[in-house]
Amino acid sequence: MRKFLTPKRQTWLHRANPAAKLALMILLFLLTLFTHRLDFIFYQAILFTLLLFLFSGYETWKIALLILPFALIFASSAATMILFGKGEQVWWAWGLFRISEESFFRGIHIGLKAVAFAAEGLLFVLTTPSVALFYALMQQAKLPPKYAYSFMASVRLLPMVWEELLVRRNALLIRGVRRPQGLAGLVAQAKLYAVPLLSQSIRRAHRVAVAMEAKAFDGNRPRTYYYRTAYSRYDVLVLLLLVFVAAAAYTLALLYPPFHIADVRYH
């Protein structure tokens, strides 16, 4: 897994300060959130996905694999709005289902929005190691070290929980634990997994915490940082890149609108 998630090459996006990148990404999220022009969101989804291929530093096949779930994200978020949304130009109705022109385009809009969000988020996650992010947040955003290190410690614990989950599943299979039918069975099953996993995790987290504090992690001294992070010209480059892509999406939406819908909201 670790090998799979190691980028092939380092791009501008890797070299930018993670804290600055996080701020830019949040702005980008807001832009996407408040876009109501269907044509604009259409190009955002396409261009940010394209950016993943070009600037994440991963092999094309890995990106292709990682964006497969985008189809599911699109379908699931679009379907509800298409089938149940309000609208006057009814195309088709059957019982509770009612597809109208307005609801259809709003559904498409929401689906594309979800894809744009996913692409932006993936772009950030794939180019930012968690350790680098927390170091930058401590140094540039003045995040208290106790939160930063708690997060990093818990990231380390996650694979252990996963492994224990597999062990527990094997154990239950061997003991021949059959799941009773119905809701009660589901609750019993959840308990069978939750009790051992939680008790292990709580004990482990407690031990890690004591071990960390026993290494003079008390915040009484000024900290130094193994990884120095600072703002650099790469932050500006990434800013320009993202502004350029957003502007390109808007221009394309005005020049070549595939839908001709300036505002999908229902009034």
Add this chain to the structure above:
Amino acid sequence: MRKEIAATEVQELRLKFPGEAEFVFKDLDFSVQRGEHVLLLGPSGCGKSTLLQVLSGIIPDLVEIPMRTSAQQLPTSWRFLFQDPDTQFCMPYVDEELAFALENLGVSESEMSARMEAVLAKVGLELPELHVPIDSLSQGMKQRLALASVLLGDPEVLLLDEPSALLDPQGRKQIWQAIAKVAEDRTLIIVEHRIEELTALGLVDRVVLFGPDGRVLGEGAPDEVFDTYRSELAEFGIWYPGVWEEYFASEEGRRLLEPARNVRSTNGPGTVELRNFRGFRQGRPVIEAPQVTVRPGDWIAVTGPNGAGKSSLLLSLIGLLPTEGIYMLQGGRMETGKLSSRARRRQLERTSREIGFVFQNPEFQFVADRVADEVAFSLREDGLGTEVVHERVQVYLKQFGLTGLEGRHPYQLSLGQKRRLSVAAAAVREQRLLLLDEPTFGQDAANTFAILQLCEELRRRGTAILMVTHEERIAEQVATQHWEVRDGRIISLRKTPRAADPLAEPFAEREQRGRPEAEAVMTK
């Protein structure tokens, strides 16, 4: 009297865990001189680890437990090495973890790499580079890394809470060697059950022996204490030097060395027969058994380095890993090769009827809320009547020393009781084969011997036992056969002196008979 400077001291310590009736310590006076190396011994749960935390100030500063002293002196500088190698790190990479300790001290980042390399060399941890994932290290290496990160604080007092309890013999040796190397000029306060390696190095000046009530039974130079309190040490389950010899000289211990000829029958089908058998994980072969046979009454110890494929062998036999080759269980041919998920499930139902499985961590195999229900679980699944189940459960609880604990939650048992319960619950169906994954790991001597005795009783009744272990004594003396696994392959099968009976010659005879058969299979 020579006046010495105390490195750490408590007077009239009183401590009680919230909700418990008994005091852990009642008016305990304890002090350690500067530069002294002290070993604390005592039964599990007597409060040794708690005392270590009090002496360092972890209790009550970090862990809030009500306590009182009339006078206390904390060490000027201290560090703590804990038992579990997995829960002392907060960062994913070796260099980042060491950096965490240096950052806390405010060391400038230009000095960091040099300091890291120096401290890793000191604890004997040789790595190709500093930026190595901690998960890729063995448990023994992790523990030395933990020691390294502790040493970066250059502590005057080093507190060690069973640092070798969860390591294999090699890891134990290496961690104590590393500790001995850095012990000079430092005060050491050690809690440990496994003291053979540690005493062999002559690391300890003074031994303090605690009783179950948290009072000091006696103290003095190591040899003195070992001589005077021999029976207490045995009773408390301490792995003192010579504990195996003494156990083997006892009546129960002798039973474990008697020649094992009584139940083996060379005729008839073996319990397990494997020919060109392989188990796979994610499509890659992880264990290969060219040709082995397990017969009723065999006790097979499987040894090998971590990651060699010992656990994979057990999981392949129980049917949790995809396999290929020939696998005969109790004379019946098991399906191997590509299986549908239905066939897999059917297979697993069959293997779990005929094979008992004991996991390394008992807690993961518990499925019931009461000890008695835990033992009864498989019997009820088999549809046995209430009377029969009750009777059989009582017999097993008695045999495994769990009578009187029927109503407890399995999680509320002691470490040794949990282990015994997990074996009882796995063996209660009286299967012909019992697979155990490091059942004595992390157990004290008394519990280890208890488990071995229970396995021996099962073996004498004709159960075949296949046990993954790191314990040389078990592999070489108690077991009847010793299999070594290296790089995903069983590379050697040896009989131990126990099985040196000419009538019970499992290998020589089988190899003559077996070879052409195996070739025939291979040409297919």
